[in-house]
Amino acid sequence: MSTGRGPERTYAPDFLTELFQNPLDPGYSDAAASRRAGRRPTGWRRSTIRVVTVITLAALGFLLAIAYRQTIEGEPGRAQARAGLVTQIKQRESEADQLTRRADELREDVNRQRDAALSGSDAARLRDLEAATGLGRVKGDGVVVRVADGPSEADAVTGVGGTNLGKVLDRDLQDIANALWSAGAEAVSINGQRLTATSTIRAAGGAILVDFRPVTGPYEVSAIGPGQLERRFRDSAAANLLRQVAAEHGMSFGVRGADDLTLPAASEPQLRYAVPSVSPSPSPSGAARSNSPASPGAGSSLSPSGGGR
C-alpha cells in the first residue's frame, strides 16, 4: 500500500507471493505506524469507532448464527424432498403395475368374448395374426440368452469410479434381439417384455427401457424359433462381440437352448398416426357394430352378416 513514491521506488512482490507471505491486511500496520507517529483518535471519535466495532462483531455473530441455521435447516428439507420423490416413484410404479395387470385381465376377457363371438376359422386366423405380431401369448422351443453386468469397479457407497466396461448397454440388448430375429426367431421377449414391430430398446440415464418400461439385470432374452436358432445365434457377430466383452471385462453372457418357452403377449400398440389402408372393420361409431373382420378388399364397412351386439 505504502510503496514509496520517492527516488528508490520499491515494487511490491506479485500478488500470490504477497498473499502467502503476509496474509494480514496492510492497513493494520499502517494504522499502527500512524499511531506511533502520534496521530491517534481521541474523544468522541474514539468511542464512536469502538461502538461501531462492537456492532460489527454483533453483526458477525448474527451472520454466523443465521448461516448455521440455514445450513442445518436446508439439510432435512433436501432429504425430505428426496424421500418424497422416492415414495412418489414407488407409488406410481405400483399403480402402473396394477393398471398393467388390469389391462392384461381385460385383454384376456376381450379375447374370450371375441373367441365366443367369432366363428372357429376367423378366431384361429386372428390368433395366428396376434401370435405373429406379438399381441398373443406364444409357446415353443427356442433359446434363452442371459447377459448380466460385470462386477463394477465403482465404489459402492460413493458411486465414484471408472466406467464399467462390462456393463450391459442398451446396444447389447438391441444387438442380441436383432441377431435373434435374423437367426429366424419368431417371437422375442426381454425379461418377460415381448417385442413387437414398434418396440424400443433404449437407455435413459443408467437404466435400460424396453417399450418405455425399465428392465434390470440380469437380462434374459428369450426367443422362439427353428431348431438351428441356437447355433445360428452362437455364430452371429453380436454373440461373438459379447463373448469377447465377457472374456475381457467380466460381463456374464450365456446362451442355452430351452424347450417349452412361453412368451407373454405385448401390450397393445397405440397407433396414433398410422391407419389401416384397407378399412378392415367398420368404424366403431357405426350403428351396427360388426365384430367380424370384413373380407379383405370389401369396400362396404357394414357387413350384414356380422354379429352385432
Place this chain on the structure above:
Amino acid sequence: MIPVLALLAGVVLGVVLDPTVPAALLPYLPIAVVAALDAVFGGVRAKLDGIFDDKQFVISFISNVLVAGVIVYLGDQLGVGGQLSTGVVVVLGVRIFGNVAAIRRHLFRA
C-alpha cells in the same frame, strides 16, 4: 472482553430472532461467512501483534463481505459463479490459514 460479549450477543440475537433469509441472498451467505471469518482472524492476529485498529477492522469486515458478495454476483451474471466462488474461497482460505498460523505462533510459540 466486550468484543466477545458482542459476538455472543449477535449469535443469541440470530438464534432468538430466527430471521428468514431472502431467497435471493441465500447463495451469498456461505461466501459472506468465509469473508467475515477472514476479517475476524485478521483482527485477532492484529490484536496479538499489538497493532489492532478498530477502524481498520470494521472497514475490512464490511468491504470483505461486500466484495465477496459482489464477485459472486458478477460471476453468476457472467455464468462463472461457481469458479469465481472457488477463487474467492481459495484466496480467503489462504489468508485465514496464514493468519491462524500467526495466531498459533503467538499463543503457543510454535
